[in-house]
Amino acid sequence: MGETVKYILDEAEMPTQWYNIVPDLPAPPPPPLHPGTHEPVGPEDLAPLFPMALILQEVSSDSYIDIPGEVLDVYRQWRPSPLYRARRLEKALDTPAKIYYKYEGTSPAGSHKPNTAVPQAFYNAQEGIKKMTTETGAGQWGSALAYATALFGIELEVWQVAASFEQKPYRKSMMEIWGATVHSSPSPLTAAGRAILEDDPNSPGSLGIAISEAVEVAAQTEDIRYALGSVLNHVLLHQTVIGEEALLQLEKAGDTPDVLIGCVGGGSNFAGLSFPFLREKMAGNMAPVVRAIEPAACPSMTRGVYTYDFGDTAGMTPLMKMHTLGHDFVPDPIHAGGLRYHGMSPLLSHIYELGLVEAVAIDQTECFEGALQFARTEGIVPAPEPSHAIAGAIREALACKETGEEKVILTAVCGHGHFDLAAYDRFLSGDIEDHEYPEGKVSEALSHLPSW
Amino acid sequence: MGETVKYILDEAEMPTQWYNIVPDLPAPPPPPLHPGTHEPVGPEDLAPLFPMALILQEVSSDSYIDIPGEVLDVYRQWRPSPLYRARRLEKALDTPAKIYYKYEGTSPAGSHKPNTAVPQAFYNAQEGIKKMTTETGAGQWGSALAYATALFGIELEVWQVAASFEQKPYRKSMMEIWGATVHSSPSPLTAAGRAILEDDPNSPGSLGIAISEAVEVAAQTEDIRYALGSVLNHVLLHQTVIGEEALLQLEKAGDTPDVLIGCVGGGSNFAGLSFPFLREKMAGNMAPVVRAIEPAACPSMTRGVYTYDFGDTAGMTPLMKMHTLGHDFVPDPIHAGGLRYHGMSPLLSHIYELGLVEAVAIDQTECFEGALQFARTEGIVPAPEPSHAIAGAIREALACKETGEEKVILTAVCGHGHFDLAAYDRFLSGDIEDHEYPEGKVSEALSHLPSW
Numbered sequence: 038m039g040e041t042v043k044y045i046l047d048e049a050e051m052p053t054q055w056y057n058i059v060p061d062l063p064a065p066p067p068p069p070l071h072p073g074t075h076e077p078v079g080p081e082d083l084a085p086l087f088p089m090a091l092i093l094q095e096v097s098s099d100s101y102i103d104i105p106g107e108v109l110d111v112y113r114q115w116r117p118s119p120l121y122r123a124r125r126l127e128k129a130l131d132t133p134a135k136i137y138y139k140y141e142g143t144s145p146a147g148s149h150k151p152n153t154a155v156p157q158a159f160y161n162a163q164e165g166i167k168k169m170t171t172e173t174g175a176g177q178w179g180s181a182l183a184y185a186t187a188l189f190g191i192e193l194e195v196w197q198v199a200a201s202f203e204q205k206p207y208r209k210s211m212m213e214i215w216g217a218t219v220h221s222s223p224s225p226l227t228a229a230g231r232a233i234l235e236d237d238p239n240s241p242g243s244l245g246i247a248i249s250e251a252v253e254v255a256a257q258t259e260d261i262r263y264a265l266g267s268v269l270n271h272v273l274l275h276q277t278v279i280g281e282e283a284l285l286q287l288e289k290a291g292d293t294p295d296v297l298i299g300c301v302g303g304g305s306n307f308a309g310l311s312f313p314f315l316r317e318k319m320a321g322n323m324a325p326v327v328r329a330i331e332p333a334a335c336p337s338m339t340r341g342v343y344t345y346d347f348g349d350t351a352g353m354t355p356l357m358k359m360h361t362l363g364h365d366f367v368p369d370p371i372h373a374g375g376l377r378y379h380g381m382s383p384l385l386s387h388i389y390e391l392g393l394v395e396a397v398a399i400d401q402t403e404c405f406e407g408a409l410q411f412a413r414t415e416g417i418v419p420a421p422e423p424s425h426a427i428a429g430a431i432r433e434a435l436a437c438k439e440t441g442e443e444k445v446i447l448t449a450v451c452g453h454g455h456f457d458l459a460a461y462d463r464f465l466s467g468d469i470e471d472h473e474y475p476e477g478k479v480s481e482a483l484s485h486l487p488s489w
Numbered sequence: 490m491g492e493t494v495k496y497i498l499d500e501a502e503m504p505t506q507w508y509n510i511v512p513d514l515p516a517p518p519p520p521p522l523h524p525g526t527h528e529p530v531g532p533e534d535l536a537p538l539f540p541m542a543l544i545l546q547e548v549s550s551d552s553y554i555d556i557p558g559e560v561l562d563v564y565r566q567w568r569p570s571p572l573y574r575a576r577r578l579e580k581a582l583d584t585p586a587k588i589y590y591k592y593e594g595t596s597p598a599g600s601h602k603p604n605t606a607v608p609q610a611f612y613n614a615q616e617g618i619k620k621m622t623t624e625t626g627a628g629q630w631g632s633a634l635a636y637a638t639a640l641f642g643i644e645l646e647v648w649q650v651a652a653s654f655e656q657k658p659y660r661k662s663m664m665e666i667w668g669a670t671v672h673s674s675p676s677p678l679t680a681a682g683r684a685i686l687e688d689d690p691n692s693p694g695s696l697g698i699a700i701s702e703a704v705e706v707a708a709q710t711e712d713i714r715y716a717l718g719s720v721l722n723h724v725l726l727h728q729t730v731i732g733e734e735a736l737l738q739l740e741k742a743g744d745t746p747d748v749l750i751g752c753v754g755g756g757s758n759f760a761g762l763s764f765p766f767l768r769e770k771m772a773g774n775m776a777p778v779v780r781a782i783e784p785a786a787c788p789s790m791t792r793g794v795y796t797y798d799f800g801d802t803a804g805m806t807p808l809m810k811m812h813t814l815g816h817d818f819v820p821d822p823i824h825a826g827g828l829r830y831h832g833m834s835p836l837l838s839h840i841y842e843l844g845l846v847e848a849v850a851i852d853q854t855e856c857f858e859g860a861l862q863f864a865r866t867e868g869i870v871p872a873p874e875p876s877h878a879i880a881g882a883i884r885e886a887l888a889c890k891e892t893g894e895e896k897v898i899l900t901a902v903c904g905h906g907h908f909d910l911a912a913y914d915r916f917l918s919g920d921i922e923d924h925e926y927p928e929g930k931v932s933e934a935l936s937h938l939p940s941w
Contacts, residue, residue, distance in 0.1 A: 041566045048497065114493045114573075114868060115595075121566075125640070143567075143595045145868040147907060187865045188577070207910035214864050214913050412666050413639045416566060416597040455599060455907040458659035461666050 042122035044286035051117045052281040053109065054101040055274045058312045059384070061100065061319055066387035069355040070345060072487060078355045085256050086263045088164040091157065094271040102274065104156070111155045111188060115144040116278065120286035125414040127434070134437035135292065136430055139283045139310060139449045140417065146211075148420065148452030149306050150181030150266055153275035157264045158185035168192040170255045171264045172222065172247030175201050175374030176208025177420075177452060178266030183215035196222035196230075196250040199242035201374060208456060222247040229253050229351040243367045244378050245350030252353050267303025268348060268357075268382045276309025283447065284313050294325045295444040296433050299451075300425035301329040301338065301396070302375045304382030306451040314447075315393055325447075327394040329385075330429040332404075334472035335368040337361060337381045338389055338396035340479070346380060346486055356487060359386040363482025369472040371401050372460035373421040379482070397429060400471040404428040405464040408454070420452040421460055494574035496738040503569045504733040505561065506553040507726045510764045511836070513552065513771055518839035521807040522797060524939060530807045537708045538715045542612040546723040554726065556608070563607045563640060567596045568730065572738035577866040579886065586889035587744060588882055591735045591762060591901045592869065598663075600872065600904030601758050602633030602718055605727035609716045610637035620644040622707045623716045624674065624699030627653050627826030628660025629872075629904060630718030635667035648674035648682075648702040651694035653826060660908060674699035681705050681803040695819045696830050697802030704805050719755025720800060720809075720834045728761025731901065736765050739899065746777045747896040748885050751903075752877035753781040753790065753848070754827045756834030758903040766899075767845055777899075779846040781837075782881035784856075786924035787820040789813060789833045790841055790848035792931065798832060798938055808939060811838040815934025821924040823853050824912035825873035831934070849881060852923040856880040857916040860906070872904040873912055 059065065068077035080092045087095070094102060104112070123136040141149035161169055169191055173179025179195040186193040195217050202209060202221040209219045222242045223230035229249035233240050240246070248265070255263035265272060287294060297314055299307035307329050317323045331338055341360035348354035350365050360381040362368075368377040381389075388394055401421070408424035410431070411417065419427060430448040437444050454461065463469050511517065520529035532544045539547070546554060556564070575588040593601035613621055621643055625631025631647040638645040647669050654661060654673040661671045674694045675682035681701035685692050692698070700717070707715035717724060739746060749766055751759035759781050769775045783790055793812035800806035802817050812833040814820075820829040833841075840846055853873070860876035862883070863869065871879060882900040889896050906913065915921050 040562050041564075043500075043565055045500065048495075110492050111868075112493075113495055145870070184868050188868055206914065210910040210914040210917065211870065211907075213917050214861060214870055214910075215868075216865055409666060413668055416563075416636050416640055416667075418597070418663065418666055453907075455663075455905075458662040458666075462658065462662040465662065465665050 040124050042124055044120040044289050046117035046282060046285060048113060050285060051109070051112065052104070052278050054103055056277040056281060056313050056316060057097055057100055057102060057274055058315060059270070060098050061316055062388065063391060066384050067358040069357045069383070072352065072356050082355070086252065088160045088166060088262060090160040090163065091271050094274055095269060105159060108156045108159050112278070117282045118143060120283055121415070122290065123415055126411060129410060129414045130431065130434050130438065132434040132438045133441055133443045134434040135443065135445045136434055137287065137290070137447045139279055141279065141449065141451045142417065142453035146177070146181040146184050147455060148177045148181065149276060149279060149309065150178050151184060152278055152309065153266065153272045153305065154181040154185035156275050158182065158189040158191055161262050162189040162191055166191060166260065166262045168261045169264055170194045170251040170261060171266065172196045172244060172251045174198045174244050174377060176205060176212065177375055179217070179219070180208060180211045180215070182264055182266065183212040183217035186217070187215040193217040194254065195219045196224060196247040198222055198244060198247050199240065200370060222250050224250060227253045243350060245364055248349035249351035249353050252349060267305040268380070270384050272305050273308035273312070273382060273384055276305045277312050279309040279449065280311060280313035283310065284317070287447065292445045293323050294447040296446045297325050297327045298426055298429040298433060298446060298448045299329060300376060300422050301331050301381065302422065303378050304385040306449060308382065308385055310449040311394065328429060329394055329396040330425040331396060331398050332371055332373055332376045332425060333398040333400045333474060334371045335362065335377050336398040336474065337379065339398045340474060341381065342483060343386060343390060344486060348380060352487065357383045359383040360389065362479045363485055365485050366479055366482035369475060371472060372457065372469070373401065373425060375422040376425065399425055399428050402469060402471050405469060407431045417450060418454040419450050420454045421457050423450045423452060426450070492576050494576055496572040496741050498569035498734060498737060500565060502737060503561070503564065504556070504730050506555055508729040508733060508765050508768060509549055509552055509554060509726055510767060511722070512550050513768055514840065515843060518836050519810040521809045521835070524804065524808050534807065538704065540612045540616040540618060540714060542615065543609065543723050546726055547721060557611060560608045560611050564730070569734045570595060572735055574742065575867050578863060581862060581866045582883065582886050582890065584886040584890045585893055585895045586886040587895070587897045588886055589739060589742065589899045591731055593731065593901065593903045594869065594905035598629070598633040598636050599907060600629045600633065601728060601731060601761060602630050603636060604730055604761065605718065605724045605757065606633040606637035608727050610634065610641040610643055613714050614641040614643055618643060618712065618714045620713045621716055622646045622703040622713060623718065624648045624696060624703045626650045626696050626829060628657060628663065628908070629827055631669070631671070632660060632663045632667070634716055634718065635664040635669035638669070639667040645669040646706065647671045648676060648699040650674055650696060650699050651692065652822060674702050676702060678702070679705045681805070695802060697816055700801035701803035701805050704801060719757040720832065722836050724757050725760035725764070725834060725836055728757045729764050731761040732763060732765035735762065735899065736769070744897045745775050746899040748898045749777050749779045750878055750881040750885060750898060750900045751781060752828060752874050753783050753833065754874065755830050756837040758901060760834065760837055762901040763846065780881060781846055781848040782877040783848060783850050784823055784825055784828045784877060785850040785852045785926060786823045787814065787829050788850040788926065789831065791850045792926060793833065794935060795838060795842060796938060800832060804939065809835045811835040812841065814931045815937055817937055818931055818934035821927060823924060824909065824921070825853065825877060827874040828877065851877055851880050854921060854923050857921060859883045869902060870906040871902050872906045873909050875902045875904060878902070
């Protein structure tokens with residue numbers, strides 16, 4: 038029936054610092070390298086792209102970084118976000134496990150992305166930047182940054198993956214409502230885009246291509262900066278507000294997690310949830326299993342190679358050591374557009390190599406089934422991305438049913454699915470299928486890895 | 490810049506009673522009449538349609554009605570909802586006025602409708618009902634009731650206005666995600682639907698027609714009940730949690746409202762916000778102007794006749810004394826589908842007649858302009874319905890700029906616009922126009938008023 042168990046925090050309990058996991062790790066992550074010299078890139082190499090405050094966060098060795106008051110002011114619009122106990126789902130699964138979920142869907146953009154979009158816009162504004170560029174796939178990141186730049190008076194140009202630009206026009210409308218200009222990528226506006234279009238005038242685009250375009254424009258123009266919505270250290274850093282709040286909320290619930298389960302695309306939502314718990318794990322205060330769920334169609338952690346690769350298709354970014362399926366690998370179209378990225382955050386890749394987290398790939402039909410069960414019990418319609426986390430949590434809860442273990446499972450629903458109803462529509466009509474692991478395409482892409 | 494001013498409440502401060510304004514009014518509202526006998530309808534007349542607990546609320550003379558624990562349990566999923574001070578909008582308008590807004594968009598269905606959908610599903614479940622019917626226009630109400638019935642294990646059949654069924658397929662998906670069955674209305678499934686289809690096989694439908702269909706099915710089947718998302722006393726009653734919370738929150742903000750502004754379709758959101766403040770006004774504790782904003786294309790309060798009319802097109806409901814444009818008036822298609830109803834809540838109509846509230850009609854382009862300015866300053870994309878309230882608040886704030894008055898304005902954003910991006914898209918492309926008041930169509934419809 039109607040039982041809701043919600044753990045809220047006072048505004049006064051909202052985190053005032055972001056947590057930087059790097060200094061706590063037993064070994065430092067390998068540095069990004071300049072593609073020409075193979076030397077570690079320095080802050081000056083990144084200066085054409087990012088404001089200095091973000092570059093310093095990217096390489097910081099401080100464990101905690103103060104959240105500026107102006108950012109807290111905006112965070113307070115929807116933070117602290119609620120933590121729920123999924124009692125109705127537990128009952129439906131008939132599991133002895135306890136399932137908690139942190140919900141980020143109440144932000145104005147409907148996902149966790151504003152947690153980093155807001156500080157990124159703030160630091161750019163603070164350094165006098167009047168215009169930014171970015172890429173977006175399904176549009177979660179583009180709309181979050183459009184929201185944040187609108188608040189801080191910054192102009193925004195977004196390159197949106199052509200397939201999504203055509204198929205999901207409403208996300209574009211959302212970005213435009215907040216004042217952003219949106220281009221279909223590949224576009225004739227950049228050298229990177231023109232090169233792709235010359236090869237294939239009907240290219241559906243990819244996140245890697247869109248990054249190349251947005252980076253190119255920012256790099257070539259003195260007073261334009263670029264923003265990335267995942268992958269980089271400073272992005273993961275900003276998302277740690279999720280985990281810090283969840284830690285406090287679970288404490289109020291009187292529970293300690295046995296298993297943390299999150300979805301991974303570039304890694305920011307997963308890192309945001311898990312890093313504060315990994316701190317406690319490394320300090321010996323708890324011992325949760327920490328599990329990343331990735332889509333079977335784009336399994337960079339479970340099937341990718343751990344090596345230096347580009348973050349974009351055209352090879353304009355520094356080389357980053359990460360789990361990658363090859364920078365020119367174009368994943369099959371699946372509905373969790375936010376998880377369709379060829380690589381994985383270098384920091385999260387490193388932590389995976391250290392054995393602090395594990396990874397599992399799940400097919401999209403299992404994820405949609407889990408999402409539907411979640412919606413009908415918990416009442417929240419999740420986006421396709423967190424449906425991976427939900428499917429992972431359901432697997433764990435059903436395993437507990439077998440063993441009788443009363444495990445405490447913590448997961449994160451990083452966005453609502455109100456923009457993804459066409460995908461649900463197709464699932465309900467039986468028109469969604471699984472994608473086999475694209476062995477051949479990955480081998481081909483991996484044969485193009487940069488030499489270094 | 491980023492300044493957010495939010496007033497939250499502890500769960501312990503969430504209202505535990507609904508407020509019934511009827512006993513506090515200087516005169517009782519005229520009763521609904523049986524269309525055949527012209528005698529007041531009694532509880533037994535309504536029993537085929539509603540569970541007895543709701544019928545008793547419909548006619549209650551108690552000032553306060555306890556909210557059942559099971560309902561509070563679900564309310565707590567998103568309540569108490571936040572009250573914001575719109576500082577960034579105030580700055581953009583350069584007004585000395587203070588603008589506060591109560592935000593209901595964080596509910597699982599994205600609007601205020603679950604405030605009544607949840608108790609309606611609960612009382613039906615409590616009386617053993619296994620199946621319910623309802624109508625929906627754009628889909629806000631249908632999806633809210635689908636959410637609520639999913640939680641309480643009740644089957645739901647929804648008749649959705651054909652024009653919306655075709656043009657807004659995603660709302661249908663949302664209802665289906667929560668397990669409801671959705672029919673396009675007029676449908677061949679009912680006598681009312683077949684009669685309309687015989688006249689016009691391509692009828693776009695209307696809310697009045699869809700009500701006829703849902704009522705017909707419930708009335709003819711012993712164990713099926715019907716639910717209405719606005720208009721009736723018990724629906725308005727359930728929505729008073731909005732105003733009770735806002736009253737407390739404004740008190741915490743240290744302010745007393747000079748002007749309350751809400752949008753009206755059937756009246757439930759407006760009543761929910763304003764009734765607790767009207768109680769304080771009638772008690773002499775404050776003296777706010779209370780203003781309803783309706784769409785110029787469907788101005789039942791400002792241009793309708795105050796008389797007995799049917800709530801539906803086919804004439805199956807009791808006769809209700811209300812402001813009406815005629816039960817077979819079909820409003821022009823505007824984007825605020827939730828405000829396209831020929832009548833107005835009888836209780837709110839009565840209160841309007843008593844002079845306790847005033848009404849203004851605003852065209853949709855002014856509403857979209859206000860919504861865009863709101864989105865770009867406050868960061869929240871409102872649904873087209875509350876864009877009417879926002880446009881009204883902006884008018885008032887700009888008037889204050891002229892006079893220099895530091896008025897305290899309270900308004901309500903009763904839902905987010907994430908499902909209405911196609912409408913914004915058309916507005917941004919210059920493809921939205923105002924609709925002249927349809928004098929001829931209304932005269933025609935008013936000539937069909939029932940005799941009584």
